[in-house]
Amino acid sequence: MKKKIRKYNINNLDDLHVMVSTLKAEHELKGDLLLKDTKGYLNQFTLGGLIKRYATPSAFLKIDDKLNISSSIMSMVLPFLMNTTLFRGSGFLTKTLVGLASNKVGKTLDAEHLSAIFNSVKSWFTGTKKKDEKTPQYVDYGIPPDSETY
Template structure:
């Protein structure tokens, strides 16, 4: 049910003042809605989800010798490198890339992965947007009205 407001307006100046105040109130409410929507959607971005769930404890790092995330990276990284970057290369090149990327994969753990992700994310940071002036449509009393 819509709330009906009753205003005590006696002349044209009070009417124009009330229209301006209602426009200002509308702008403030619109800005608050946009800001609330942005903060709500920001919690579901990829970066925020990775910060929330890509912690060292979530990668089951029991101790320094048993690090599951680095074991997975030492297996997956050579496959990714050989299937994407070095697709058309020979057997020797693929073997050397597999050995090197396997060693690099063992040194990567959750802290290194999150640091790499944050540095790449900072390269593609938020871009400045130009604010457009809001154009008002005045549905009030037309200037050629008898009350003007």
């Protein structure tokens, strides 16, 4: 690596003091900038930075199109939940059919579908906001404002 050599035009002691103070200020500025950049770089790898980067609904547990961890988990968990809650007292044949059907449905669910389902169910339970009452509008009866009857 070739080192950059600076040439300064210093003719007297005052020029030297000015140059030293300039170089000290430049040194502190570059040090602060380097510290700021280092903190920003390291914040990418903290728990909060990783959550902000990877825990979005579009990237949640989805490594690529072939491997979708959220749909794999749902294809295993959904049959278990269906058989232990809704079809608890059912027979073997019913539980098998429900398990196969919910396994197929679980494979099609990914993070986007799950977040959309969650948002729609959440909207059912969050109360609808009261509609703003309309303020009465000015009604024009056809009487000009400059007439004597106004």
